[in-house]
Amino acid sequence: MCLGIPGCITEIVDADQMLAMVDVSGVKREVNLACVLSAPADADQLIGRWTLVHVGFAMSLIDEDEARKTLELLAELGEIEEELAAMRDGAR
Amino acid sequence: MKFVDEFRDPQMAKALLAQIHALVKEIPRAQHKPLQIMEVCGGHTHSIFRYGLEQLLPREIELIHGPGCPVCVLPMGRVDDCVAIAEQPDVIFTTFGDAMRVPGSKKSLQQAKAEGCDIRMVYSPMDALALAKRNPDKTVVFFGLGFETTMPSTALTLQQARAQGVDNFQLFCNHITIIPTIKAILDSPDMYIDGFLGPGHVSMVIGQKPYEFISAHYQRPLVVAGFEPLDVLQSIHMLLLQIREGEARIENQYTRIVPEGGNHQALKAVSEVFELREFFEWRGLGSIDHSGVRIRESYAQFDAERQFVLPNLKIADPKSCQCGEVLKGVIKPQQCKVFGKQCSPETPLGALMVSTEGACSAYYSYGRIDAVAV
Ligand code: SF4
Numbered sequence: 296m297c298l299g300i301p302g303c304i305t306e307i308v309d310a311d312q313m314l315a316m317v318d319v320s321g322v323k324r325e326v327n328l329a330c331v332l333s334a335p336a337d338a339d340q341l342i343g344r345w346t347l348v349h350v351g352f353a354m355s356l357i358d359e360d361e362a363r364k365t366l367e368l369l370a371e372l373g374e375i376e377e378e379l380a381a382m383r384d385g386a387r
Numbered sequence: 388m389k390f391v392d393e394f395r396d397p398q399m400a401k402a403l404l405a406q407i408h409a410l411v412k413e414i415p416r417a418q419h420k421p422l423q424i425m426e427v428c429g430g431h432t433h434s435i436f437r438y439g440l441e442q443l444l445p446r447e448i449e450l451i452h453g454p455g456c457p458v459c460v461l462p463m464g465r466v467d468d469c470v471a472i473a474e475q476p477d478v479i480f481t482t483f484g485d486a487m488r489v490p491g492s493k494k495s496l497q498q499a500k501a502e503g504c505d506i507r508m509v510y511s512p513m514d515a516l517a518l519a520k521r522n523p524d525k526t527v528v529f530f531g532l533g534f535e536t537t538m539p540s541t542a543l544t545l546q547q548a549r550a551q552g553v554d555n556f557q558l559f560c561n562h563i564t565i566i567p568t569i570k571a572i573l574d575s576p577d578m579y580i581d582g583f584l585g586p587g588h589v590s591m592v593i594g595q596k597p598y599e600f601i602s603a604h605y606q607r608p609l610v611v612a613g614f615e616p617l618d619v620l621q622s623i624h625m626l627l628l629q630i631r632e633g634e635a636r637i638e639n640q641y642t643r644i645v646p647e648g649g650n651h652q653a654l655k656a657v658s659e660v661f662e663l664r665e666f667f668e669w670r671g672l673g674s675i676d677h678s679g680v681r682i683r684e685s686y687a688q689f690d691a692e693r694q695f696v697l698p699n700l701k702i703a704d705p706k707s708c709q710c711g712e713v714l715k716g717v718i719k720p721q722q723c724k725v726f727g728k729q730c731s732p733e734t735p736l737g738a739l740m741v742s743t744e745g746a747c748s749a750y751y752s753y754g755r756i757d758a759v760a761v
Contacts, residue, residue, distance in 0.1 A: 298430045298588070298614060299536075299588060312547075325513075327513060327540070327543060329543050329652055329656070330539055330543075330650055330652045330653045330656075331652075332652075333652065347588075347591075347644065349536055349537060349540065349588070350483070350510065350511045350512065350537055350540045351510060351511025351512070351513045351514065351540065352511070352513075352539065352540040352543065354536070354539070354588070354591060354592070354650065354653070355591055355644055355646075355650065357643070357644065358643075361643055361644075364395070364615070367395075368614065368615055371437070372433060372434065372437050373437075373743075374433075374743070377484070381484060381508070381509075381510040382510050384508075384510065
């Protein structure tokens, strides 16, 4: 919950609601961009960018290198599977 | 635990460790009594144990595992309140998975679910909101918990609920805030902390400024730290440099994620939806002034505390539990009388054994053999 997980923004779902699709290690998940985007008009510029995702919200933009290192770290910490499973299921 | 050779950059790790070992010798007071460095965040606790960093550090440094795991510091009475809400008719109670096994005075949420309550684990508060839209005849309550890292997500979800008129959605707000807690630790007569590793992702939201009182009023250093083992070592190194020079500054090791000013959009959402409570009760630490937030009047219709009658009782931990002393760093987890006996990850008595970010669970999973003899 507190470490967050990096994902790549692949498409803008709804610019006005600031919703985007993010790919996290192959799992696709809708994510809220309100914390990394000041105006909906700029949403398209985020496609292809990496972001740290906490509980369904993009909390900061990060570079790709950092994203990959963080994914490795999370895998080593044993945090990734649980997080991805939770993401995949949404609500159980 | 891992060996230094398995770290991503073993050369760098070895160089940092050599410098740390040398530096600590230059700090006279560390020769009499170990320097106490507190990692405030549970994410750091987990990393420290996973990589066995404690064993690599010189004896002159003692790491104190702070209260920064939101699941661990949740008092029993609050779990009871959750169960009371979940037991109401036509309620779907939603929570992050981490909170399911935290013991209440009678039962955990997991036990309540087994007894038939409609309790669902969600990944995000947005999932809880979506559930509310799909179930207009039920009241969907989301159990909001966590420090400033997760607070913006809950705030933004409530803003959406209001904008979309989802009036069967409620928040049971248990968000807590880190600054008053650090202050309480600094004021506590039981503890003397020489320096802090600051929480990386809380700082990503609040920035560096809120920590300034730690250096200005308490003359103690804090370094905002990342979660990789090298980040932690580098941050300890930065703290030692300050301690050797007799300085106390707020520094940022984790600049690749933490902007100096924090995240404005996130802070704006938080301050629109939440306000400080007079006090909030913490497991093991007791009541701390202004350490929690509640929902503002303007969002009252979404506030589960105003909609439900809650037991809201203060319930002391079982006598055998020593979670409070562990949280304050007064004792080590394995010194708790029930550690590994009545209390284990399968049958947790205390919350520190539940979360993977809790010190007891970390000791249990990656236990340091040499520490058992303490
Ligand atoms: S061993 Fe269990 S009861 Fe003892 S401090 Fe740890 S979590 Fe609390």
